[in-house]
Amino acid sequence: MADRGLIALGLLLLIAAPTAVWGADLPDAPAPVVMPTPDVLDLPPPAYPQAALDAAIEGAVVLLLQIDGDGVPTQVDVVREPGGGLGEAAANALLNAVFDSPPAEGPDHGMRRYFHVVRFVLPEEHRPPVPEPEGPEPEMADELTQLPVLTSQVAAHYPEAAKEAGVQAQVTLELEVSDTGTLDAVTLLDEQPPGWGFGVEASRAAWQFAFEPAFAGPVPVPVRITYTYRFELEEVVVEAPVETPDAGEAIDHEGPVNLSGVVRERGTRKPLVGVDVIIEELEHSTVTDDYGSFAFRGIPAGIYRLLVAAPGYEKFETEEDVVAGEATSVIYFVRETPTGINETVVRVKAEKKEVTKRSISIETIERIPGTFGDPVKVVQNLPGVARSPFDFGLLIVRGSAPEDSGAHIDGIRVPQLFHFGGFRSVLTPVMLESVDFYPGGFGPAFGRLTGGVLDVRTRNDYEDTIHGLVQADLLDASAAITGPIKKKGQREPIGGFVIAARRSYLDLILPLLAPSSVDLGGIILPQWTDLQGKLTLRPNANHRLSVLAYWSQDRAGARSADPASANNEATQGDFLFRNDFWRVGLGWKAKADDRARSELTVSFGQDLARFDIGSFAKVDIDTFIVQIREDAEIDLIPELTLRFGADIIASAFGFEFDFQNFNVRGFGDDPTAEKEAFNLSQRDFAFGPAAFVEGRFKLADERIQLVPGLRFDVYWVPGNFDIATLDPRFQWRITPDPKRLLDIKGSVGLYHQNPQVFEIVEATGNVDLQAEESIQVTAGAEVRFTEFFSLDVQGFYKRLDKLVTFNAGGAGDRSELWQNNGEGQIYGAEVFLRLQRWNNLEGWIALTLQRSQRQDCPDCDPYWFDYDQPVIFDVVLSYGLPYGFRIGARWRYVSGNPETPIVGSIYDADTNNYLPLQGDENSDRLPDFHALDIRIDKDINFRRWKLTVYLDLMNAYNRQNPESRVHNFDYTENTFLVGLPILPNLGFKAQF
Amino acid sequence: MPSLRRPLSALLALLLPLLAGCDVLYMTSAKQVVRPRIVGIRATPAEIGLGESTVLDALLVHPQGERPALGAVWFACLESGNARGCAGLDFGSLLGGDGGDDDDSAAGEDFDAGDLQFGVGDEFTYTAEGRFIEDAWAELEPEDRVEGLSVLISVNYVHATNDELQTMILDLAAASQSGDQETLDRIGDRFAELLGDGINAARRVVVSDKSADQPEPVACGVSELLPNHNPTLPGLVLHTSEDGLDEGYPMGALTFGQPEEELWLRPRLDEAAREAYLYINLDGETECRQETPYFAWMSNAGSLDDGNTFIADPLDLDELANRAKSNRFTLPNRKDFQRPVDLWIVMRDRRGGVAFGHWSFRMADAPTP
Incomplete structure (x- = not known):
């Protein structure tokens, strides 16, 4: 990672230096492209981390996003953060944000990259006291007296495909440097040759620059400058090429978490618990927790193929680029397998003391035909249950009279479980966990009945x-x-x-x-x-x-x-x-x-x-x-x-x-x-x-x-x-x-x-x-x-x-x-x-x-x-x-x-x-x-x-x-x- | 939701027959006379005292032409619900049915033929006498005799003439005296066959003593307890306006009309149509009550809007209070409908009082039969 760039620094309206094109044809595989970030439609306010509050840290977090066609972020990487956990807080917030849908035309959504800035401002009560200025307020000069000075430069990552193809590039950026020296905006003006991902890498690096502000007289002022970043192979200090380590190699199990994320069900956003997340090349895997979250520690830099394997869900595969020194945070939306009756009637295997207990999980049982989406009605299709006239919802079990069987909710007897007409049960499906049905021969926990027992949990x-x-x-x-x-x-x-x-x-x-x-x-x-x-x-x-x-x-x-x-x-x-x-x-x-x-x-x-x-x-x-x-x-x-x-x-x-x-x-x-x-x-x-x-x-x-x-x-x-x-x-x-x-x-x-x-x-x-x-x-x-x-x-x-x-x-x-x-x-x-x-x-x-x-x-x-x-x-x-x-x-x-x-x-x-x-x-x-x-x-x-x-x-x-x-x-x-x-x-x- | 209206309407059209009741099931209704049947039994007087007699006749309606030549057999006994009289003689089995409440039947063991009264012919005279009714009467508290007992009287029209029936009964009595079992069996079988194929009906006759208690003085049209009387049905009023608010014309026994002509008919009421009477309730209080009669309509051709009509309620703004409501009768749709169209009305006062009415219609242009 030793790409070198030359810095061209000029004033506002400075025309970019003539660019030299060293590149050739477009690469075989598409590369990421920087796009203007769409408007934010919905952004949950990020929680201000306590550590940042305690340390009085505020500032901007710069994030690199991938957004799908619906405007929903699918991957969020922290490019720059002031510390104190603000980066993670912003990334978490962005994972739940919704942007205006990007235009359909243009590069594939998976190749588009967006930069977004989240600014954290300390609440007044956490802001350290500021000493009163002494003397008269300085007066700003009519023109710039000092240009901004680059104090910290970060080298850009050289796109691998371009490196292999021997392609060099020049990227022109417009940088807005604030009166404190921080970058307020980075805009890609030109990228030659396009299509190799140089713009993304140059922008990502630029966002990590630090400046001393420009001055107009004694007063620091914001300025907008152009910046040209050249990718030149002859400038590269060649190091061993980054290769994805083999299975089991190079994982630092004690290292920091550098690849983490959440696995959710597509559509419902329900976190998927106990799901395997596998890094194929490393033959390394972890399991999502109760919140659908997973984390890998010490994953060496490289591009990996990640698999998400969840029963009942379609196989999910993606590639992740783990960059040295950076933590990658992702969110995966996994599509439910379009199957039919999912775990409809389950004989409880762990506890078989009941001779005939049929326990019904709720999930997709709502999709049984004729039940009008009511899970409780599925009981009427189980053995031993007679059909009531007009399907009125009477519970007629093993030849007994309707009044001989009882309906319970959490073990508590209720006078009826179905509404008049039998179309609906009295509990909406979202309330239910399971429906236990005992057509007869039940244990002593239930009584006062000679027919069947229906217990809705x-x-x-x-x-x-x-x-x-x-x-x-x-x-x-x-x-x-x-x-x-x-x-x-x-x-x-x-x-x-x-x-x-x-x-x-x-x-x-x-x-x-x-x-x-x-x-x-x-x-x-x-x-x-x-x-x-x-x-x-x-x-x-x-x-x-x-x-x-x-x-x-x-x-x-x-x-x-x-x-x-x-x-x-x-x-x-x-x-x-x-x-x-x-x-x-x-x-x-x-x-x-x-x-x-x-x-x-x-x-x-x-x-x-x-x-x-x-x-x-x-x-x-x-x-x-x-x-x-x-x-x-x-x-x-x-x-x-x-x-x-x-x-x-x-x-x-x-x-x-x-x-x-x-x-x-x-x-x-x-x-x-x-x-x-x-x-x-x-x-x-x-x-x-x-x-x-x-x-x-x-x-x-x-x-x-x-x-x-x-x-x-x-x-x-x-x-x-x-x-x-x-x-x-x-x-x-x-x-x-x-x-x-x-x-x-x-x-x-x-x-x-x-x-x-x-x-x-x-x-x-x-x-x-x-x-x-x-x-x-x-x-x-x-x-x-x-x-x-x-x-x-x-x-x-x-x-x-x-x-x-x-x-x-x-x-x-x-x-x-x-x-x-x-x-x-x-x-x-x-x-x-x-x-x-x-x-x-x-x-x-x-x-x-x-x-x-x-x-x-x-x-x-x-x-x-x-x-x-x-x-x-x-x-x-x-x-x-x-x-x-x-x-x-x-x-x-x-x-x-x-x-x-x-x-x-x-x-x-x-x-x-x-x-x-x-x-x-x-x-x-x-x-x-x-x-x-x-x-x-x-x-x-x-x-x-x-x-x-x-x-x-x-x-x-x-x-x-x-x-x-x-x-x-x-x-x-x-x-x-x-x-x-x-x-x-x-x-x-x-x-x- | 205009775009959904059509498919939903089609769906509802499928559903609504269930909701709209049984009229859409296309079965014969009570207002249509498609076979001979009994539609009312009148007792004159409607209420009698112990030892008194009443004469019963039945209104037999028929689908067309002349009344069929049927003979009538009558039976009378105390209603089984009172647990006395006609001991165990089940109403259903009496009339030739196979069912009835078998568990309660004890026919034979307690049956006392002397308790049973029967007769043959279009009229039957019942006299409130016999061992069972007298025993039951004796057990009543004096104040309970005001409301009294109910005697069940049934009639069965059978496919035999009254003379044939009379002969059979005489033969039965003779065979019974002579012990001619073969004749008894033969006639018994014939009776069972006739009753099984017959047209049956039953009613109750109240046997009471209105002098058994003294009412308190209350504001009413009457000042003493009186037995119920049959109402009268003087005739029908034919209205020319649909709302029936015009004076109308008294209708004669025969009316000429046009095919599909709609006639708005209203029963005429006279002073005795709604009897006021006193009733002593279970708390011993005297109440002034007034009858609320209703009218059952039947015809053997054409169509009636309603099978039953009622007395207009004072709160019914579409009607004149306390007047009988009108009913629409639509004449048959065939000009060449030759035979007379019959319309029957039975008026009931809900206390056992009954009145009959019969009217005929002819198509004005119908060819002479």
Whole structure:
């Protein structure tokens, strides 16, 4: 590095000396070119380093930039800095800056170089006192009395290609020297020959010059001078050529960091953690940290090929020029691989004690067709889950009734997980971390249910910068913001936050867009609104505190234009459904050491439901709920982990049935009888403490896992009702194959479920009811054929006892309305064939074969349950295409639900209505359902934000799927009410 | 968003049939008479006391021509919901249906034929007497007798003449006395067949004693508890203006019209149309109430806007308060429609009181049949 230059110094307007061209043709490969720096559109103010403040350092930092076509810096090198860390601070700020887009015409953006100056000015409080000038202020002369004097010269780097080609050059620069002697600007005036990179190198060197200022009399003044830099080979003191060292050579592992940077996802700017950054020639690599940052120490000067290898991302390669004595700072934007369903359903490998736990990561699961981008809805495509009529979002698991399965958010029970209509779950995807689904045979940590458990886990990890998201489609729009929480002066965040909101607008836009021939005045279209947020703090490595709050609102119904326009009072007036609930949950997760862990959640909230049933009745239900959940684990010995905890619910509930016109004497039997207003209400308190314990024995190198557990539940409504149940449960998993490719597993357990509140309180129910009971047995196997191909087969049997049945004949005595007379049995098998990312193809096949049978009393005839769906078959496939496209398809085939045939009717002349005569219960069945859903996504990655446009096409071949049978007025004709026709949903998601 | 309006409208057009209700499913509605059916049963008087009688007749509507020659079988018993009378005799099985609430059926064990009243013909006289109704009546508190009991009365029009039915019943009675099981079975099977294919309907008749309690004096059109009466339907008013605010013309039994002519029809109301009455509620308070009758419309040709019309509410600014609302009837679109077009209206007071009306229309240019 011994290029020599001659200095030509002149006054302003001095014509540059005639230039000599020693160069020849253009080089084979393009060389960097200095370009005028575009305007800055957005530059986050750089943090003033404390060291610089303490040392009272200020001044200009000169940076050499590479900027892409969008105006986003891709590489920032510090050319000159005053010290005190100002260079690094400026470089970091520039990495997050946005410039005006450079013109498209001209050299390739990768070859353009821009110089940019960031000036740091000390705050007044850090500025050292300046002595008052003595005497009169000096007077400036009319002309320059002293030219600026170059006091420090830096040699320019001779471009390698030019050196090899024997090309010499002359570069003319214009320098603006301030009245303190620093350079304010360097402008490239001429470069001969062009195209070899001499201009860049000359400018870079010039920026490092130091001057004594020019003077006009006694006063220092700023001047503009021209400077010609000659690159002459004969002047070169030849040294050994710079060569890129071989692998492992010459790395000074104790040296300073001279190549560092950040790896981010293109578009989202999300830092990529744990990504390998490899210097190919040195066979040297490092891994990005929690912030996506990497750093190499003591890399010898040279040009290196760097590779970034991140699973799920396209291979990223670039060249970096490491210059001796300089630190190179870069930022790499890596493009996500356009694959389909990324880590959609993951059996948790590290913890396999659950026989059937399907854990779903959120990421690209939003792209499953037919889910309208809602990750929670994907549960409906897993084995064991029946399809609810009209896809309304009911959770029907392994032949159970919807009320037998429960939805939880962070382990806390919530009244509903899907909004009315089933289009959306109540949590926006940005809030979610995972969705855990237990179709049955679950451990004692969950209770009060005989069906399945859906536990949505909210996020506790956040990106290191502020991120936002806006999403909109035909149904609703949502917005979210998330970011880290940092202590001042600390890089490491101590937590993070997320805030999200969503509002549907079907009710707003449909009336505007509906054809004029359609009157929507009487329909209150489904409306949903969500507000939610979470704050997580990690005061230290052993503790995590969080606050989660969410509020959900649903509205739907129909409004009669003239409430009196019906002959039946039960169908007059407004039909409104309103459901609000909110929860605030405080979480504390702690670990005492590596052997003990604890997670405590205290949640309180309120459920409000209101039904307006025409002018017939209004129903109000109001429940205030406090839930406490403690879940602790201790590794007693390596072979035994003890899990135990408490699950406590306390609620103050009230309900009111307000009948406007009710035959109070005959309890509704006689339509001609006189009617009165009638009110039925009760306010009460319910308390449901539960405790659970579970031992996890890990034997034979964890190839045998035995998990016995016990759960004790109490349910107590003072003065009305009390139940105590004890549920032993046992799960086992054996891995006979030393390669651990095969697991055999099973479970057996007792499960109890409390009756519904209105079934057990004195006002409306039977206080002598007992808990419904279920014995569940499962057995199955998991085979992992390859890393990406696995099969899970599981059989199950459920015996149901003490089911609460409604006894219509007991109308005279309400305590006889509800009885524990019901029985049932459910049996079946589930097959789950999973293909995890193979050549951009991903998906699964889920097959459930099952039967669900009920009897309303021991001597009654058995019948197929309302949701008995013998065959449920789902195929989900997704394929990543080039250019950011991905296409997915879901095909579903489901047996039709049973139905009770109508075999005749009787005309009730008093009400002018026909009463149906029903045949054997559920002895008929609706036609089978099948539908194809297709989704196409296109990701458009910008440097700092990402746009996803999607088209979700439901029911692509427009199958008229019968969802319900409807009859005419006298039951002599019938037809099917069919599900949604072909329904395109176009939307976008923008995230930065 | 003008550019989006068209595709979105197309999308909505696909969606809206779901939202707009079942009318778009193209099934026969109650206002269309496409097969013979019963649309009302009238009891005269509408409410009786224990031991008193009422005469029932049914309005049988039919799609065209003459009323079909059908015979009628009537049954009466206490409504099963009161848990007394017609013990276990299920309404559905009584009328030939296969279903009904089998669990509650105990036919045979508690059945007492003496409790059952039946008859044949277009009219049936029911008398509130019998062991079950008397026992049930005895169990009522005196003040509960004001509202009384409901007796369920069913009628089944079958494909046999009334004379044939009468003969079958006499044969049945004779065979029962003589123990002729073969005849019993044969006639029983024939009855079951007729009932299964028949046209059935049912109504309730209130058996009460309005003198069982004394109302408090309240401002009302009446000062004492009175049994319900059937309303009257004096006729229809034919309006010439769409808003129905003109005087209109009283319509005769037969009206001539043009194809697709729109007729705005309004039931005429007289003084007795909306009966005021006293009601003692469960708290023992006396309330003054007024009936809110409604009108069910049916026709065997042409089309009606509404299947039911109501009394205009005082707050209904488009209507004159307390007047019956009008309905649009559009005559058939064929000039050569030969047969008369029938329009039936059944007026109900929601307390068991019923009135019938029947009008006919002919195409003015229709050829003489």
